[in-house]
Amino acid sequence: MTIAQNLSRRGFLAGTAATSGGLTFGFHIPFAVAQTANQPEINAWVVVKPDDTVVIRIARIDMGQGSLTGLAQLVAEELDADWSKVTTEYPTPGQNVARKRIWGDFQTAGSRGIRGSEDYVRKGGAAARLMLMQAAADEWKVPVAEVKTSKGVITHAASNRSTTYGKMALAAAKIEAPKDIKLKDPKDWTIAGKPLKRLDTAPKLNGAQVYSIDFTMPGMLNAAIKETPVPGGKVKSIDAAKAEKMPGVKKVLTVDGNAVVVIADTWYRAKTALEAVEIVWDEGANANASSASIAAMLKEGLDAKEAFVGNKSGDVAAAIAGAAKKIEAVYAYPHQSHMTMEPMNATAQWTADKCMVWTGTQNAEAALATAVPASGLTIDKCDVIRLNPGGAFGRRSSSHDFVRQAVLVAKEMPGTPIKLIWSREQDTTHGTYHPTTQCKLTGALDDKGNVVGLHMRISGQSILAGLRPEALVEGRDPGTFQGLNAQGPEGQFGYDIPNVLVDHAMRNSPFRPGFWRGVNNNQNAIYLECFMDEMAHAAGQDPLEFRRKMMAKFPKHLAVLNTVAEKSGWGTPTAPGVYRGISQHMGYGSYVAAVAEVSVSDKGEVKIHRIVAATDCGHVVNPQQVAAQIEGSFAYGLSALLYGEMTAKNGRMEQENFDTYEVMKMAEMPPVESYPVPSGGFWGGVGEPTIFVAAPAVLNAIFAATGKRVRSIPLKNTDLRKA
Amino acid sequence: MARLTINGKTHDINVEADTPLLWVIREQVGLTGTKYGCGVAACGACTVHVDGVPTRSCSLPVSSFTEAQKIVTIEGLSPDVTHPIQKAWAELDVPQCGYCQSGQIMAAAALIATKPNPTDADINAEMTNICRCGTYNRIRAAIKLAASNTKRG
Known part of the structure; x- marks a missing residue:
């Protein structure tokens, strides 16, 4: 449970106690009867208008990952809707409060957009269908068992009658929700499981899509912000005399004691005036923090006595002591920025009676929970309207700092809507960064080259310690061990090794961490999968065969590995100068593997020729969107591998914009062959998992090409020129 | 002024x-x-x-x-989303979040106006816009589709 959710739950209790009586959270009725009569809302998930348009309510946000379409497919499937008449809408978190959290939670993170709500949204669709059928049966005075549905039409064959969902909606809305709901077998799906086009493409082709930054209202002003460049710093003093006289400027103020804001008629004028404000910062305790000081702190943790244990079996110390061959390596992963294409922003309007926020967020409930204390009002007087985010990748769930600031700014000018936009520079230097860690791996091989022991000592940053310290479990951050846990439906260590120890010495960087697409799986997969390659090499064995020997107990891990081996032609000749690398991992409930084909020129230039990727996510709701997520995750993961690095000096992040924080572009993007290999029976995520295998597959291929082990990310810092 | x-x-x-x-x-x-x-x-x-x-x-x-x-x-770009690039984008469902796509579409439309049959090298050289969702491969495919549709049409 997140801080935000805890806060919002407390807020919900406070805000709804008067009307709700004994409200139980964590339980909600996803298909309760509509509250207002004469509205064609069949239940919370389904509205059918008189013209047969079906409006499906979406609690999760679409930030590009396609789950808006996927969730609509699931509801429409159970509803037997006419897909050509399906549209969607986002309920607000305020409406969710007022209706006792009827839509469950709004969080869109952890690749849970679909898998976290598939059961109750499908039941919502199925319940609505049963209610529409009952309404028709009642009107026709026939048994409901004789009524059939197809594509939004209800028929009674015996009497040759038919009607539409639109005509029955008002009557259906008055019928009690059914209690016994049977969901379809996925093998009978005709809408879900199909490669349908996204519902939200058209407005993205002509500029019509309204992103958060595009939102406007009559009388709206704009605000630009500059926060302390050093984490924990404060505004000591400002001289705004010059800025206040600049065109369009309405007000110069400080927010939360650590940021300076200019409000003006347009954002560009606000930003220009902000640059003219003379600010003296009190830099505080972190003024000397640097990448070197952080790295030194992490290095110390690699051999520290105290560490949290994540995965332990057998006696790893004894196995290493008795090994025929011992291998050791240290890897490192830096801070990285999300770099969403749209910088953080939010619009707020505040009066003593009402506080409204319009923003792009991965968790509108958390945005509301942030807005409420900032507004000084009660939750029933606040709401958040969700707008489309231009990318999110975890940034818009890690912190709603921009929402808090927007509300505080709006409070300064009651009644006036104000849009606060972070400049790219403010955004890049005030992120919730990928946590930085190092890992020392020690492997023990017996005389036949079998792995008999593995110790992974992770040293570094905990996301929970930075964002939600109260969620730590006796000081320990379970998320640190993503993909390395002995068991669990989210991610399971996929090798059978008799003596294993994975432990974490928490060493927290002063730079705020966040959930960064893939999260801790990103570095954990690099550490484990590159070291697997190192051990295979030390054992003189093929990296694929070496892995396979340890994977008999993990058939799903093995199946995706075998898929990429087969599809890539592992073991067959490649083009001259091209080498292969392989990796596998499990995270967010899905099994993923990849083979990369890479060449390295004499000048040290890396070219990625081809990626072959496989995913077993259990059920596939839209194969086209799964493929798109796999392709996109390689762009994200390979950007991180090639370039991703925020460096610190004098307490400040050094990179401010895309000119210094490079990301992958078209010319470097390899072809990605994606193979969904859904084995059914479970629901895994797809928005993140294939990121995990992108970097290790490429790094292992670079070793095959050059004999050089790259153990520090990003790759741009390593000289791969031929000696 | x-x-x-x-x-x-x-x-x-x-x-x-x-x-x-x-x-x-x-x-x-x-x-x-x-x-x-x-x-x-x-x-x-x-x-x-x-x-x-x-x-x-x-x-x-x-x-x-x-x-x-x-x-x-x-x-x-077109009065009714019928520019060949827009049509190809729709056909291949190119956008994810879509934020960069206005710029991508404008860059691609300019590319095929000057090079009706762009090679991969042309696309690499002219399409330098950033997409963080990672739609590059679909953009490449859609540019080629638009080029071939234009030729046919």
Whole structure:
């Protein structure tokens, strides 16, 4: 449970106690009867208008990952809707409060957009269908068992009658929700499981899509912000005399004691005036923090006595002591920025009676929970309207700092809507960064080259310690061990090794961490999968065969590995100068593997020729969107591998914009062959998992090409020129 | 004071001379399809056509433009989303979040206007806009599809 959710739950209790009586959270009725009569809302998930348009309510946000379409497919499937008449809408978190959290939670993170709500949204669709059928049966005075549905039409064959969902909606809305709901077998799906086009493409082709930054209202002003460049710093003093006289400027103020804001008629004028404000910062305790000081702190943790244990079996110390061959390596992963294409922003309007926020967020409930204390009002007087985010990748769930600031700014000018936009520079230097860690791996091989022991000592940053310290479990951050846990439906260590120890010495960087697409799986997969390659090499064995020997107990891990081996032609000749690398991992409930084909020129230039990727996510709701997520995750993961690095000096992040924080572009993007290999029976995520295998597959291929082990990310810092 | 021709319409703009064209388009003219991504001409989200040439509008002051220059934004690329690039984008469901896609589409439309049959090398050289969702492969495929549709049509 997140801080935000805890806060919002407390807020919900406070805000709804008067009307709700004994409200139980964590339980909600996803298909309760509509509250207002004469509205064609069949239940919370389904509205059918008189013209047969079906409006499906979406609690999760679409930030590009396609789950808006996927969730609509699931509801429409159970509803037997006419897909050509399906549209969607986002309920607000305020409406969710007022209706006792009827839509469950709004969080869109952890690749849970679909898998976290598939059961109750499908039941919502199925319940609505049963209610529409009952309404028709009642009107026709026939048994409901004789009524059939197809594509939004209800028929009674015996009497040759038919009607539409639109005509029955008002009557259906008055019928009690059914209690016994049977969901379809996925093998009978005709809408879900199909490669349908996204519902939200058209407005993205002509500029019509309204992103958060595009939102406007009559009388709206704009605000630009500059926060302390050093984490924990404060505004000591400002001289705004010059800025206040600049065109369009309405007000110069400080927010939360650590940021300076200019409000003006347009954002560009606000930003220009902000640059003219003379600010003296009190830099505080972190003024000397640097990448070197952080790295030194992490290095110390690699051999520290105290560490949290994540995965332990057998006696790893004894196995290493008795090994025929011992291998050791240290890897490192830096801070990285999300770099969403749209910088953080939010619009707020505040009066003593009402506080409204319009923003792009991965968790509108958390945005509301942030807005409420900032507004000084009660939750029933606040709401958040969700707008489309231009990318999110975890940034818009890690912190709603921009929402808090927007509300505080709006409070300064009651009644006036104000849009606060972070400049790219403010955004890049005030992120919730990928946590930085190092890992020392020690492997023990017996005389036949079998792995008999593995110790992974992770040293570094905990996301929970930075964002939600109260969620730590006796000081320990379970998320640190993503993909390395002995068991669990989210991610399971996929090798059978008799003596294993994975432990974490928490060493927290002063730079705020966040959930960064893939999260801790990103570095954990690099550490484990590159070291697997190192051990295979030390054992003189093929990296694929070496892995396979340890994977008999993990058939799903093995199946995706075998898929990429087969599809890539592992073991067959490649083009001259091209080498292969392989990796596998499990995270967010899905099994993923990849083979990369890479060449390295004499000048040290890396070219990625081809990626072959496989995913077993259990059920596939839209194969086209799964493929798109796999392709996109390689762009994200390979950007991180090639370039991703925020460096610190004098307490400040050094990179401010895309000119210094490079990301992958078209010319470097390899072809990605994606193979969904859904084995059914479970629901895994797809928005993140294939990121995990992108970097290790490429790094292992670079070793095959050059004999050089790259153990520090990003790759741009390593000289791969031929000696 | 500036007079601009945007999407075939004349606009009299009363703003500081050093205001970038991007912010004039977004805040004075009110066309928000052209996006702010970096402000330093590094990402391409702000790409518009100036006399057919793809131009990063975030880094050029409004004072450097004249009424005679034809500025086209994503809203003016076609009256009804029928430009071959837009049609190919729809056919291949290119966008994910879509934020960069106005700029990508404008860059791609300019590319096929000058090179009706772009090679991979042409695409690599001309399509330097950033997409963080990672739609590059679909963009490449859609440009080729648009080129082949145009040839057929």
